[in-house]
Amino acid sequence: MAIFNLHSIKIAHNKSTAGCIPKRMPAPESVVIPVSMHIGAPAVPVVKAGDTVKTGQLIASSGGYVSSPVYASISGKVKKIDDILLAGGNTVPAIVIESDGSNDIYSEIKAPVINSFEDFIKAVADSGVVGMGGAGFPTHVKLNVKDLSKIEFVIINCAECEAYITSDTRTMLDMTDEFFDGLSIIKQHIGDKRFIIGIEDNKKECIEKLKPYCASSGVELKVLPSTYPTGGEKVLVYKTTGRVIPEGKLPLDAGAVVLNCTTVVALQKYIRTGMPIVEKTVTVAGSAVKEPQNVIVPIGTRVKDLIEFCGGYKEEPKKILYGGPMMGISMPDDSCPVLKNTNAILAFNAKDATPSKQTECINCGRCVSHCPMNLMPAYIATAYAAKDAKRLEQLKVNICMECGCCSYVCPAKRPLVQTNKLSKALLKNYQMGAAKK
Amino acid sequence: MSQLITQVSPHIFDKTTTQKIMLDVIIALCPAAVASVVLFGPRAALVIAVCVASCVLSEWLFEKICKRQNTISDLSAVVTGIMLAFNLPVDIQIWQAVFGSVAAIIVVKQLFGGIGKNFANPAITARIIMLISFPAAMSNWTLPNGVDIASSATPLSIMQGISEGELPSITNMLLGIRGGSIGETCAAALLLGGIYLIVRKVISWHTPVAFIGTVFIFTWILGGNPVYHVLSGGLLLGAIFMATDYATTPYTKSGKLIFGIGCGILTVLIRVWGSYPEGVSFSILMMNILTPYINKLTASKPFGGVKAK
Numbered sequence: 001m002a003i004f005n006l007h008s009i010k011i012a013h014n015k016s017t018a019g020c021i022p023k024r025m026p027a028p029e030s031v032v033i034p035v036s037m038h039i040g041a042p043a044v045p046v047v048k049a050g051d052t053v054k055t056g057q058l059i060a061s062s063g064g065y066v067s068s069p070v071y072a073s074i075s076g077k078v079k080k081i082d083d084i085l086l087a088g089g090n091t092v093p094a095i096v097i098e099s100d101g102s103n104d105i106y107s108e109i110k111a112p113v114i115n116s117f118e119d120f121i122k123a124v125a126d127s128g129v130v131g132m133g134g135a136g137f138p139t140h141v142k143l144n145v146k147d148l149s150k151i152e153f154v155i156i157n158c159a160e161c162e163a164y165i166t167s168d169t170r171t172m173l174d175m176t177d178e179f180f181d182g183l184s185i186i187k188q189h190i191g192d193k194r195f196i197i198g199i200e201d202n203k204k205e206c207i208e209k210l211k212p213y214c215a216s217s218g219v220e221l222k223v224l225p226s227t228y229p230t231g232g233e234k235v236l237v238y239k240t241t242g243r244v245i246p247e248g249k250l251p252l253d254a255g256a257v258v259l260n261c262t263t264v265v266a267l268q269k270y271i272r273t274g275m276p277i278v279e280k281t282v283t284v285a286g287s288a289v290k291e292p293q294n295v296i297v298p299i300g301t302r303v304k305d306l307i308e309f310c311g312g313y314k315e316e317p318k319k320i321l322y323g324g325p326m327m328g329i330s331m332p333d334d335s336c337p338v339l340k341n342t343n344a345i346l347a348f349n350a351k352d353a354t355p356s357k358q359t360e361c362i363n364c365g366r367c368v369s370h371c372p373m374n375l376m377p378a379y380i381a382t383a384y385a386a387k388d389a390k391r392l393e394q395l396k397v398n399i400c401m402e403c404g405c406c407s408y409v410c411p412a413k414r415p416l417v418q419t420n421k422l423s424k425a426l427l428k429n430y431q432m433g434a435a436k437k
Numbered sequence: 438m439s440q441l442i443t444q445v446s447p448h449i450f451d452k453t454t455t456q457k458i459m460l461d462v463i464i465a466l467c468p469a470a471v472a473s474v475v476l477f478g479p480r481a482a483l484v485i486a487v488c489v490a491s492c493v494l495s496e497w498l499f500e501k502i503c504k505r506q507n508t509i510s511d512l513s514a515v516v517t518g519i520m521l522a523f524n525l526p527v528d529i530q531i532w533q534a535v536f537g538s539v540a541a542i543i544v545v546k547q548l549f550g551g552i553g554k555n556f557a558n559p560a561i562t563a564r565i566i567m568l569i570s571f572p573a574a575m576s577n578w579t580l581p582n583g584v585d586i587a588s589s590a591t592p593l594s595i596m597q598g599i600s601e602g603e604l605p606s607i608t609n610m611l612l613g614i615r616g617g618s619i620g621e622t623c624a625a626a627l628l629l630g631g632i633y634l635i636v637r638k639v640i641s642w643h644t645p646v647a648f649i650g651t652v653f654i655f656t657w658i659l660g661g662n663p664v665y666h667v668l669s670g671g672l673l674l675g676a677i678f679m680a681t682d683y684a685t686t687p688y689t690k691s692g693k694l695i696f697g698i699g700c701g702i703l704t705v706l707i708r709v710w711g712s713y714p715e716g717v718s719f720s721i722l723m724m725n726i727l728t729p730y731i732n733k734l735t736a737s738k739p740f741g742g743v744k745a746k
Contacts, residue, residue, distance in 0.1 A: 006740065011449065087443075163449065234741065247743045319442045325449040332443055353442050359455050359511060362553040365688035366453075373740040376688070396739040404447030411453045412553075418445040 006235055006372045008227035009405045011163050011326065013202055014285070018166040021174060022281045022294035025309045027074040027099045031300030032084060033059065036092040037340040038130040039137045040066030045095055051078045054106035056275050059095050062125065068138045068340075069128050072097055073278040073298035075104040087322055087331040094337070097300070109274045117148075120189040127270030128277045128340070133157055133231065133260035134323050136341040139267065142257060143190065151193050152255035153241050154186065156264065158199040158206065159224065159231030162324025165344040167281040170294050171262045172199075172206040179261055180213045182268030186259075195219040197261075198240045202226040228326060229403040233258050235372055247399055262343070277340055284310045286346035288317040297338045303345055304334040319353035321346040326404040356413040367406035367416055373399045377406040377416040384423040389430030397423040455552075459512035461639045465630035466519050466678065472613050472623035476581035477527040481619040487531055489518030491538035499547045513552050517541050520560035523620020523674055524718070525567070528579050533571055537563045553684045557725045561679050561718045568718075578616035591616040592669040594714045596661065610668040621674040631677035640681040643693035644700075648676035651701025659709060672704065675717035685725040692728075692735035699724045 036042035043060035053059060053072040060070040076099040084094040112123040125140035145151055160168040172179065183195060197214065199207060201223050214221040222240045224230050234245045236258060243254035251258050266277050280299055285292035290311030297306055303320060307313060321328035322342055338345070367377035376395060383391035397420055406416040473481040496514040500507050508514075521541055525534060541563035549555040568575045578591055592615055594600040605615045613623030621627075634640045649667055656666040666672070680686060680700055687696050700720045707716025724731075 009451075238740075244741045246741045247739070249741075317441065319444070319448065321448060326447045328446055328448060330443040330446075330448070331441065333441055348448070353448075355442070355444060356450055356454075360508070360551060360553050362455050362458075362513075362683050363688075364458070364683040368688045368737060369690075371737075374737045374742075375739055376737060378688075396742045399739050399742060402446070408447050408449065409451050409453070411451075411455050411458055413450060413454070415445060417447065421445065 006238060007370045007374070007405070008229065008235075008372055009370055009408055010226075011228050011408070013226070014163045015166050015169070015202070017164070017283050017285055017292050017294055018169050018203075018205075020166070020170075020293040022167075022170050022296045024296040025298070025301065025306065027076075027101070027103060027298055028301050028305040030076075030079065030096055030098045031074055031298055032094045032096050032302060032335075032337040033070055033073060033300035034084060034086060034092045034094040034337065034339065035060045035063075035070055036086075036090070037070070037136060037299075038068040039135065040064065040068070040141075042092055043067060043070045045081055045093060047078045047095065049078055049080050052076070052100075053078060053097060054104045056109045056278055057106040059097075066138055066141050068130050069126065069276070070095070071128055071276045071278050072106070073300050074099045075102050076100040084337075085332065087329045087336055094300075105275075111272055111274045112270070114189075114271070117189055123271055124267060126276065127267055129263055129266045129270065130277075130340050131260060132262040132266065132280075132341055132343065134327065134341055134343060136339075139259070139263055142259070143186075145190070145252060145257070148191055150252060150255065151190060151257055153237075153243075153257070154183075154190070154193050154195045155237060155240050155251075155256050155258045156183070156195065156197045156219075157231055157233075157236055157258055157260045158197050158203070158210075159236060160203070161200055161226070161228045161231040162326055162328075162344075164285045164346055165283045165324050167283045167294060167343045168261050169203055169206055170281055171265050172203070173209055175265045176209055176213055178265050178268050180217055180219070181272070182264035183217065183219060185268060185271055186264070190257075196240045197221050198224055198230070198236045200224055200226040200230055228405065229372055229401075232372060232401050232403055234401065247396065280338060280340065280342055282306065282338060282342055283344040284346075285344065286317075286321075287349045287352050288313050288315045288347040290314040299340055300337045302335050302337055303331065306338060306345060307334065307347060313347065315349040317347040317353075318350045319348045321348075326408065327402065358414060359412040361412050361414055364411060366409040366411065370405045370409045372403060372405060373401060375400055377420060380423050381414065381416060381419045384419045384426065387426065389427050392423050392427045393430070397427055400424065455511045455513070458639055459516050461634065461637050462516050462678070463512065463519065465633045465639075466516070466523070466620075468626035468629045469523065469620045469623055469674070470519065472626040473523070473527075473619040476613050476622060477579065477619050480527050483531075484525055484527060484529060484534055484619060485519055485522040487534045488522035488525075488538050489515050491535045492518035492521070492542050495539045495542040496547065499543050500551075503547075505551065508552055511552060514542060517546070517559045519620075520674075520678060521563050524560060524564040524618050524671060526575065526577050526579060527619050528577055529574055533567065533574060536570075537567045540566050555684055556728070557722055558679050558682045558685045561675075561721050561725075564718050565722060580616050581614050581622070591714065592665055593708065596665060596669070597708065597714055604665065607664060607668070610665070615669070617669075618671060618674075621671040624668045624673050627673040627677055631673070634677070634681070640677075641690065641693060643690050644680045644686060644697040645676040647694045647697025648680055648700045648704075649673070651698045652704055655701060655705040656709075659705070661709070666705070666708070670708070670715040671717040675721055676700070679718075680721050680724070685728060687728055687731045687735060689732070689735045689737055692731045695731050695735065696724050696728065699727065
């Protein structure tokens with residue numbers, strides 16, 4: 001098992017919404033559904049303005065192998081297909097649907113027939129499910145392993161190490177039957193591997209609930225200390241199996257497949273009922289939100305409609321995030337939609353959003369002694385300032401998972417994650433240039 | 438709705454700031470400062486005040502002239518001032534203390550780019566500059582108030598036969614009733630400060646323990662009295678406060694251990710065979726110079742990293 005401890009940090013959990021059973025939000029007047037809510041090729045719209053769609057109907061089909069189809073999350077009329085700017089900075093087409101208020105389910109929804117592994121993978125692909133932990137990697141690509149004997153472990157990520165977010169907690173508590181049914185479906189198709197649930201010890205209620213299920217299904221429950229970033233893929237694989245994922249490789253190269261618990265439940269739903277991913281449990285919290293809670297939201301719902309459902313803003317928001325405060329992406333305005341992989345929407349007031357004053361690096365080495373990947377962010381920043389790609393290659397900036405520990409602990413409030421991101425881009429360009437030569 | 442702030446993650450931060458770290462160091466230096474005034478009288482307070490004031494002033498002035506961002510609020514110049522004063526005899530001339538402070542801040546720190554960029558510890562280097570510039574004044578040890586010892590020698594010079602006299606008792610060594618610089622004598626106060634810094638996670642134990650431990654073991658092997666060696670001279674002050682300076686010492690734990698051991702060996706070599714009675718400041722300065730190499734040698738191995746072809 002673990003021969004050395006990976007560095008980590010302790011953050012304030014702020015999981016006050018953990019006890020909030022998700023409320024289902026009624027369909028908003030309109031939704032904006034981007035065709036790219038995953039890593040890989042954007043989906044291709046199959047509807048046009050004026051078409052009538054029902055909940056669960058395909059509106060954009062998969063745009064390639066590494067891609068994922070998109071379904072209507074409400075019933076109504078397609079108003080337009082427009083380019084929108086996502087918080088990640090890319091512009092993608094988005095399908096705008098105006099609600100007819102009926103909530104009609106698409107008539108052709110039925111559980112898929114699965115007779116082989118290929119059928120299973122096709123079903124996973126058709127479900128539109130992507131990594132719900134936040135990365136948004138199409139799940140069928142992850143599960144489509146040619147040589148199933150390569151898989152030794154299936155790791156279920158229940159760590160939820162980010163602050164504020166409790167949507168996975170709710171999945172574990174409210175959908176336990178579905179969760180374990182999902183695990184048995186996966187087990188049925190990829191074989192009897194070691195299934196390990198990795199969970200942080202701050203989720204006592206979940207652990208108690210999962211224990212008997214694990215005992216009866218042969219799934220291992222691994223309770224890990226609540227340190228950030230336990231839920232990082234490489235960190236979780238290491239902490240649950242002792243395996244190290246080599247640089248530039250996938251978990252599979254260490255014999256593991258990692259799935260988020262909400263991903264498993266979404267898969268189970270499609271395989272049992274045929275209803276693809278059209279809604280998402282989202283934790284709405286932060287100092288600017290009047291009534292923080294968990295909400296089941298139709299995908300594509302604008303953030304402002306969601307916040308309105310949560311009693312509106314308590315104070316003027318100055319920063320709104322997709323996801324948690326450590327890795328979340330700040331959005332330009334609250335008309336941005338909820339995506340497939342959105343697990344939280346956090347809105348902060350001016351006090352929480354104002355950036356701290358940056359001062360000079362004092363070489364304290366805190367970034368080095370807290371990096372879970374054992375990198376040296378202060379050196380990376382120096383190498384980036386010199387635009388020294390060769391040095392960045394030696395410093396292995398490509399391993400950085402942007403967890404944010406370095407910036408978090410920096411007493412000088414240096415933007416280390418930002419320099420790491422820029423360094424990764426610089427290094428990539430350099431390596432591509434070197435490859436061409 | 439007004440413009441939202443968009444920013445790269447993370448969006449929450451630890452409350453530690455450079456200023457708070459420096460404040461912790463100042464707090465940790467307080468017991469020794471109080472002890473210095475008790476032991477050496479109000480002139481010790483004057484020396485500390487002069488050094489602090491001239492360090493802060495020279496930092497402010499230099500940054501003003503160079504049109505750099507003013508950094509005196511980070512309190513690092515205050516720390517340098519106190520540490521330099523701690524390394525001076527109580528009877529040092531005021532102008533000499535000012536000279537040392539200006540050298541520390543302007544020559545050693547600001548000319549290399551200011552906080553975090555200097556390769557040598559400002560207070561240590563300034564002390565060495567003063568030792569070379571004013572050898573007589575820098576070795577004129579006035580004894581603490583009301584101590585009845587015939588000579589004004591330090592325990593180190595007595596042990597090495599440079600001066601004659603009786604060694605003070607261990608209790609007196611712990612309390613600081615012995616000849617020496619104003620801040621270095623009270624071992625108990627320095628240890629208290631060191632424990633505070635370790636508890637507050639401002640410093641790690643690696644450097645001080647390696648440094649002090651090496652001196653202890655090495656002097657023991659050489660047949661000296663290890664307890665006296667550890668408690669005398671500037672060892673505790675150096676090991677706890679100077680050898681743990683961020684900018685001029687290694688990042689990693691193993692690097693810190695190497696740094697501490699190196700300092701310890703050099704200190705004993707100078708004490709036993711060198712012509713100066715004390716070697717703490719020289720050893721730290723030498724190890725400061727080696728720090729980039731130690732950092733290179735002890736660079737952390739990236740998780741899952743594959744060696745470049």
